[in-house]
Amino acid sequence: MTASLAQFLYQSPPGSPTPPGCSLGxxxxxxxxxxxxxxxxxxxxxxxxxxxxxxxxxxxxxxTERARRRFLLEARTGTQIKHPNVVQTLDAGETEGLLYLAQELIEGASLDVWIGRLEWPRALTLVYQAAEGLGAAHALGIVHRDVKPSNILVDLGGKAYVTDFGLVRHLASASSLTRSRAMLGTLAYMAPEQMRGAKEVGPPADVFAMGEVLYECLTGEPPFGETSAVVQRMAALHKAKVVPASEKVPGLPAGVDEVVARALAKEPEQRYANGAELAAALRPYVPEEGVELSASSVAAPARAPLPWGRALGVLAGVLLVAALVGGGYALGQREPPPPSPTPAASLAQASVPAPPASSRSAEILATIGDAEARYRKALELLRADPRDELARRVERDLRPWREVKIEQTPRPGRWDGLSRCFLYLSQRQALFAYGGWDGKRYNPHTWLLEKGVWSRTQGAVSPPRRIAHAAVYLAERDQVLLFGGQRADSEGIVPETWVWDGKEWGIPNPKTLPSARAWHAMAYDSVRGEVVLFGGATENKGERLDDTWVWDGGNWARLEISDRPPARSGHGLLYQAQERRLLLFGGEERKRLDDLWVLQRKVWTRLKPKKPRPRKRAAMGWVATPRGAFLFGG
Structure with a gap:
């Protein structure tokens, strides 16, 4: 019988380790x-x-009721901000007297672990991404008020996420959870107006804190020196002269100094107005190609170097949560850095227990050649210690398929995958299905699987039955965009655009449209908020297309690119957010293809990876993950 987490927390002494297997909802x-x-x-x-x-x-x-209200505010705020550089809130609720908040689990570490160990291109990339995430919050009238390195997470792919919105202020709201002139935030990253307890603290305060984070990431040192008291901090902000980062960082473009100086301006109106403006100012200095978070992007450290292989192994699957578990609710101060921290020490300083070393697990698992036996041994190790990350990674990688039986009526029929429209809606934690073919009939319905229950949407209109269309999920807008396909009626292959808004389908009215096609591919550029479409087949004797189109949310525009992939259909197209690029692979024209192309800055370039590489194929499965692009079948 599964134990109740609520019962354990209520009945156990404070600080008791939580046994694995407890449940909450x-x-x-x-x-x-x-x-x-x-x-x-x-x-x-x-x-x-x-x-x-x-x-x-x-x-x-x-x-306290105030803590409860802050918790609920963080939950509601998290659901409003939908951006790839903000930790997403997936669920919230209350059960058995416990309030809970479920957020995406980031495999990596907080930014403070990396300060002093990054070369400037990597540092600029991370801060640029975090500024974009802040900009999304500012666009909604949300001020973070506690921006600092420990509230920026970095996954194993080198992507930054802003987290901990427990101290936010909504500019449009007249009410507030803070007392008048209360000084909230973390002392070491407070803007001057926060130090004064100003009544109106807006996005420029977050920009100031991000300016400090930027300087610290570049140089390994805070711009105003280490201060441990309010009086010292106020004096430093008004008197200390910030040494340009370029004087400490060889090769750093001088223009970055100007960005830092404006972000750290004493008066709010002299700074960038919001995170988006700061990101735009940094953009010219950020490498177009993503920089891996590895030894090659690490400068000669100002602090003791990290053993990189061990660091990633120890930190994999761990979310640094010092801010999440209460650090944001009171005035915090930055502790002076130790002389030579290790990953485990950094974790401990953040009030997070370090995962146990996995060397013993590695020795045990390395001796087992059979995959099924290795999976069973990983389960055994996890039962003994749920925080054994190496065992958890083996268990996850070798986890077998299992059928989830949902005995419910109605539910989707036995439609095959010709629809190419089976999506995971991350904002809803739901599966979305549309279209399909069972050998005799086309599927006319739109289905959602939420919390174990299938439901059929009953909108006023819906796309006519079809197969071989393309659809993508626009997470930031919580929408599904569908284009083209082969209809079941006399219309055949069509150039239709449909948008599902979470309840029903609608037909936008773009000024221009791609030509009619089927078996094309679309991918969502989550950074620019655009959908890219390439190729497909027409009804003209199976003619293939080689054009590239972009959907900006209201209209289609064709990219006039002379050097581009050959015409094809049935190919794969995906977006890699960290590298800020689209990858295209395979498909067929008169024969199957195995070429790999990248679209970056509206330029197609063919890549020629070394062997081994995938064989020629079409209609395969392809997905982007923080560790790279994974391809299967076809």
């Missing part, structure tokens, strides 16, 4: 990531969707 607790004065953060798994999350729990009984 639909979540099974796999281990503890960290705890603080306001709650505990667990590594948990949604038992139906089998999705791992960071589950933050506030024990509402005995907590």
């Amino acid at each position: 639909p979540y099974e607790v796999l281990g503890e990531l960290g705890r603080g004065g306001m709650g505990v953060v667990f590594h948990a798994r949604h038992t139906l969707l089998e999705r791992d999350v960071a589950l933050k729990v506030l024990k509402s009984a005995g907590e």
Whole structure:
């Protein structure tokens, strides 16, 4: 019988380690990531969707009403901000007297672990990404008020995420959870107006803090020196002269100094107005190609170097949650850095227990050649220690298929995958299905699988039955965009554009349209908020197309690119957010293809990777992950 997490938290002495296997609502607790004065953060798994999350729990009984309201504010704010550089809030609720908040689990570490160890291109890339995430919050009238390195997470692919919106202020709201002239945030990153307890603290305060983060990432040192008291901090802000970063960082473009200086201006109106403006100012200095978070992007460290292989192994699957478990609820101060921190020491300083070393697991698993036996041994190791990340990675990689039986009526019929429209809606934690073919009939319905229940949307209109269309999920807008395909009626292959808004389908009215096609491919550029379409087949004796189109949310525009991939259909197209590029592979024209192309800055370039490489194929499965692009079948 599964134990109740609520019962354990209420009945156990404070600080007692949480046993694995406890449950809270639909979540099974796999281990503890960290705890603080306001709650505990667990590594948990949604038992139906089998999705791992960071589950933050506030024990509402005995907590102040103010803490409860802050927790709910963070949950609501997290659902509003939909951006690839913001940690996404997936679910929230209250059960058995416990408030909980489920967020995406980031495999990596917080930015403070990397300060002093990054070359300037890597540092600029991370801060640029974080500024874009802040810009998305500012566009919604949300001010973070506690921007600092520990509230910026970096995954194993080198992508930055802003997290911890527990101290936010909504500019449009007249109400506030803070007392008048209260000084909230972390002392070492406070803007002058925050130090003064100004009534109106807006996005420029976040820009100031991000300017400090930028300088610290570049130089390994805070721009105004180490200060441990409010009086010292105020004096430093008004008197200290910031040494240009380019004087400390060889090769740093002088223009970056200007960006830093404006971000750190004493008066709010002299700074960039918001995160988006700061990101735009940094953009010319950010490498177009993504820079891997590896030894090649690490400068000679100002602090002791990290053993890179061990660092990634130790930090994989860990979400640094010092801020999440209460650090953002009170005035915090930055502790002076130790002389030679290690990854485990950095974790401990963040009030997060370091994962145990996996050397013993590595020795055990390395001796087992059979995959099934290795999977069983990984499960055994995890039962003994749920925080054994190496065992968890082996278990995840070797986890067998299992059928999820949903005995429910109605539910989708036995339609095959010709629809090419089966999507995961990350904002809803739901599966979306449209179209298909069972050998006799076309599927006319749109289905959602949410919380284990299939439901059919009943909008006023819906796309006519079809196959071989393309569809993508626009996570930031929580929309599905569909284009083209072969209809079941006399219309045949069509150039139709449809948008599903979460409840029903609608027909936009773009000024221009790609020509009619089927078996084409689309991918969503989450950074620019655009959908890219390439190729496809027409009804003209199977003619293939080689044109590139972009959907900006309201209209289609053709990219006039002379050097481009040959015409094809049935190819794969995906977007790699970290590298800011689209990859195209395979497909067929008169024969199957195996060429690989990249679209970056509206320029197609053919890549020629070394062997071994995938064989010629079409209609394969292809997905982007933080570790690269994965291809299967075809």
